[in-house]
Amino acid sequence: MPLKVIDKKKMASFVTSLMEEREVVGPVAKDGKFVFSPIDHYSQLRLDCPITLLPPKQYFLPQEEPILKYKLGEATRSEPVIEAKPRVIIGVHPCDINATWLLDLAFSTDNLDTNYMEKRKKAVIIGLDCNEPCDEHSFCKSMGSLAVEGGYDLFLTDIGDAYMVDYGSPAGMELLARHKVAREATEADMSRFRAVQDAKWPKFTYKLEMNVSDLPNLLAIGYDNPLWEELGKKCLACGACTLVCPTCYCFDIVDKLALNLKEGQRLRRWDSCQLPEFATVAGGENFRKARSDRQRHRFFRKGKYLTEMFGKMGCVGCGRCVRSCLVHIDPVEVYNTLKRTCAPGGWAQREVAAYQQGS
Amino acid sequence: MADQTSSPYQPTMAEMVKIEQLAEREKLFTLYLKDGRDLGHRAGQFVEVSVFGIGEAPIGVTSSPTRNGTFELCIREVGDVTRALHRMEPGSTVGIRGPFGNGFPIDKMRGKDLLFAPGGMGLPPLRSVIQQVLDERESFGRVIILYGARNPSELLFKDELAQWEARDDVEFHVTVDRGDENWTGNVGVITTLFPKVTINPRNTVALTVGPPVMYRFVLIELLSKGIQDGNIFLSLERRMKCGLGKCGHCQINSVYVCQKGPVFSYAQLKDLPEAI
Numbered sequence: 001m002p003l004k005v006i007d008k009k010k011m012a013s014f015v016t017s018l019m020e021e022r023e024v025v026g027p028v029a030k031d032g033k034f035v036f037s038p039i040d041h042y043s044q045l046r047l048d049c050p051i052t053l054l055p056p057k058q059y060f061l062p063q064e065e066p067i068l069k070y071k072l073g074e075a076t077r078s079e080p081v082i083e084a085k086p087r088v089i090i091g092v093h094p095c096d097i098n099a100t101w102l103l104d105l106a107f108s109t110d111n112l113d114t115n116y117m118e119k120r121k122k123a124v125i126i127g128l129d130c131n132e133p134c135d136e137h138s139f140c141k142s143m144g145s146l147a148v149e150g151g152y153d154l155f156l157t158d159i160g161d162a163y164m165v166d167y168g169s170p171a172g173m174e175l176l177a178r179h180k181v182a183r184e185a186t187e188a189d190m191s192r193f194r195a196v197q198d199a200k201w202p203k204f205t206y207k208l209e210m211n212v213s214d215l216p217n218l219l220a221i222g223y224d225n226p227l228w229e230e231l232g233k234k235c236l237a238c239g240a241c242t243l244v245c246p247t248c249y250c251f252d253i254v255d256k257l258a259l260n261l262k263e264g265q266r267l268r269r270w271d272s273c274q275l276p277e278f279a280t281v282a283g284g285e286n287f288r289k290a291r292s293d294r295q296r297h298r299f300f301r302k303g304k305y306l307t308e309m310f311g312k313m314g315c316v317g318c319g320r321c322v323r324s325c326l327v328h329i330d331p332v333e334v335y336n337t338l339k340r341t342c343a344p345g346g347w348a349q350r351e352v353a354a355y356q357q358g359s
Numbered sequence: 360m361a362d363q364t365s366s367p368y369q370p371t372m373a374e375m376v377k378i379e380q381l382a383e384r385e386k387l388f389t390l391y392l393k394d395g396r397d398l399g400h401r402a403g404q405f406v407e408v409s410v411f412g413i414g415e416a417p418i419g420v421t422s423s424p425t426r427n428g429t430f431e432l433c434i435r436e437v438g439d440v441t442r443a444l445h446r447m448e449p450g451s452t453v454g455i456r457g458p459f460g461n462g463f464p465i466d467k468m469r470g471k472d473l474l475f476a477p478g479g480m481g482l483p484p485l486r487s488v489i490q491q492v493l494d495e496r497e498s499f500g501r502v503i504i505l506y507g508a509r510n511p512s513e514l515l516f517k518d519e520l521a522q523w524e525a526r527d528d529v530e531f532h533v534t535v536d537r538g539d540e541n542w543t544g545n546v547g548v549i550t551t552l553f554p555k556v557t558i559n560p561r562n563t564v565a566l567t568v569g570p571p572v573m574y575r576f577v578l579i580e581l582l583s584k585g586i587q588d589g590n591i592f593l594s595l596e597r598r599m600k601c602g603l604g605k606c607g608h609c610q611i612n613s614v615y616v617c618q619k620g621p622v623f624s625y626a627q628l629k630d631l632p633e634a635i
Binding site: 253255273285288 | 365366369372409411412413435440441452454597600601603604607611612632
């Protein structure tokens with residue numbers, strides 16, 4: 001299928017005509033940083049943004065959303081609430097495309113979550129490649145998330161005064177055909193595209209001292225590494241890392257009664273395994289009381305459990321947690337320290353010790 | 360295929376037909392689903408009970424699936440939802456989602472001698488499978504029940520305990536951590552009951568449920584009797600919220616307890632260091 005090109009001077013009219021049919025969300029400037037936000041006018045769109053503070057996950061899993069509404073009284077009844085708005089989310093970088101793919105798997109495997117999937121189905125994702133690293137904190141190349149194999153409807157690569165466009169889905173093809181802004185790629189376009197690709201990869205460095213595919217095993221043998229205690233002492237349990245992480249999706253469910261006490265809503269809102277109360281039950285027992293245990297759990301989720309559940313690496317190396325962490329906890333440092341200090345053992349060592357003690 | 364308006368968060372309405380005080384903080388609720396269906400649960404599964412306006416709580420089903428029509432929940436008053444449930448009268452409506460979880464491995468238990476070791480609030484979930492076993496008595500070998508409670512006033516299902524004790528095809532022993540002026544039975548923690556029974560470890564399946572602190576000690580007793588890791592089953596409580604393996608609260612290492620549990624064999628726990 002021949003690649004298409006959208007000249008940058010046509011982007012304004014493309015985005016404007018997209019806005020006529022659905023909400024358009026993209027990176028906008030805010031207080032010196034960038035965030036994903038719906039736009040009122042094409043000029044607000046900042047496709048030159050290196051990276052946003054928050055990933056676009058809020059458009060599939062909002063910070064707070066109603067999932068049920070109910071009426072109390074003679075005949076108590078409830079009904080589901082599923083809000084889903086047609087949207088185009090434009091300017092999604094490879095890290096976030098890969099993270100969204102993981103969230104799609106999480107919410108569709110075993111017990112389909114209709115609240116997430118309805119929003120996801122109604123969203124068109126127009127990705128945008130990164131021609132250089134967003135800053136010194138990202139480590140997407142190490143995590144294998146700088147390449148995209150899918151998870152987008154259209155994917156743009158900046159080749160100077162135009163974007164090369166790759167189709168990812170029939171919806172993407174249909175969108176491009178309907179808006180009539182693309183033209184065929186010429187030889188000149190193709191050679192500029194190849195030049196951009198060739199220049200891109202060396203600009204990103206490998207930061208992990210191991211192959212990312214070794215990470216799950218490294219974590220398994222590093223379960224009892226003293227580094228978790230050190231992290232626990234540093235960590236403030238503020239939860240910022242989980243808030244900004246594109247692959248975090250834990251949530252709480254709370255009821256909210258209206259003032260008339262006759263009706264109400266059940267809401268789902270973001271929660272964090274880093275907060276002290278996360279694993280507490282009503283009787284008072286807290287199953288993950290120590291901060292070191294909670295930090296360890298986070299790294300195991302990102303580097304091992306999510307991969308084993310869904311076949312996609314749980315961390316996309318976007319670096320948002322590093323930028324947000326008040327005490328500068330950095331996954332690259334954690335994984336590299338683990339690699340340097342691990343001795344064969346961990347869980348296996350505990351088994352051998354137990355056997356030797358004759359239990 | 361889920362249609363657009365269906366949601367796994369939508370409860371089914373259920374009505375309370377009977378409420379009985381079992382002990383100081385525990386009540387037994389008998390419910391039926393208003394649409395007339397059986398709950399259709401396996402012994403060891405739990406439901407999410409909705410008190411609209413307050414929230415949802417995960418409660419293990421305490422009655423056997425062999426007893427159709429109604430189902431029973433034994434609920435201790437410990438938090439907002441359970442307090443609201445305790446204030447309800449017969450005829451009240453609650454929401455029920457589920458049943459969730461894996462349940463006890465009843466098919467692995469057939470033909471075997473069974474050793475049940477409930478501690479405190481561990482009795483309600485085990486009662487569901489004990490009732491099922493007694494309803495299908497010929498399919499199982501010996502039935503041994505070792506029950507420990509903190510004191511006589513916290514013993515649950517006293518009438519049923521008396522029935523179990525009276526049966527000659529059940530070996531029943533009970534102990535309390537601390538007695539009172541009327542108590543004439545065993546005094547001591549649940550582990551003090553284990554020396555009273557001799558079992559054939561090759562043909563015994565053990566099921567134990569109780570507070571987190573109890574497991575380590577009961578496991579030592581079971582393992583020293585020679586029962587294999589794969590034949591010891593525990594039910595682990597965690598904060599089950601969504602029941603669907605999504606919200607994350609019930610995780611023990613890599614597993615969602617609401618999906619892969621709450622019943623685990625001791626062999627499985629080797630890979631879950633956070634478990635006990």
